[in-house]
Amino acid sequence: MAKPVGKTKDVGFQFGLQKTFPISEPKAWDFMFSDAGLKIWLGELVKSLELKKEYRTKDGINGLVRVFKPNSHIRMNWKKKEWENMSTVQVRVIGKGKNRTLISFHQEKLTDFNQRAEMKEYWNEKMDKITKEIKKASR
Template identity: 45%
Template sequence: MDNEKIIGQTKSVGFQIGVRRTFPISQEQAWALITTTEGVRTWLGEDTSVIFEPGYKYHSKTGTGEIRIVKPLEQLRLTWQKEEWSKPSTVQIRILPKERNKTTISFHQEHLSDQTVREEMKGHWESVLDLIKERVQNS
């Protein structure tokens, strides 16, 4: 019974979660939905201002972190640590172009401490994708 695998648990990075959704928008529009001031508020919380440059340390109402990788129109990688967490997690956002003006936005988070935090963050990222969907439909 000890060998039973728990969903989202890895051997090396604790717990992880990944969610993605494809939208009928261009890669440029998807990048803007993630990186504009309004976009950042959607996934990192209100009153967050971030400069997307490696090494930039940010603070938000939901936690702190550091920008690690910025590949415009393709990828963001950063650390994110909520106040109640003992160590930071790693968040990777990918913008994946699909056929004919469709783009997938993918959120992947690892180094989560346990299954409860994983479920919390799964809900968070799904809510973020729902908000992005609303924004796309209303634009």
């Protein structure tokens, strides 16, 4: 029997999404961690993100910032309010040349194929919004 899409040996189900944008790495990082950028991909925060501190959004997403490396990535526990499980999300900003930067989302510790499908839809929607905002800003 074939292994289900996204099933891992150690961390349950996972999903990853990446896209390269025509923007410098510093501009991409600044956007992703600005209030406007955070509101798109994480939600409106009740208080600012801090390393080793819990966070919560007004929509009920909560977790703990585990790793925060400026101009590189953030890794955090991530849980929707209606979930019983806690997942892990990593967001990376990787320079690919003078004005090319890859933005990626990776989520693991999802319970099953259905939760993976839910998050695939969620992150694709977030990436579409990021794309629109970056296009708008570069006009």
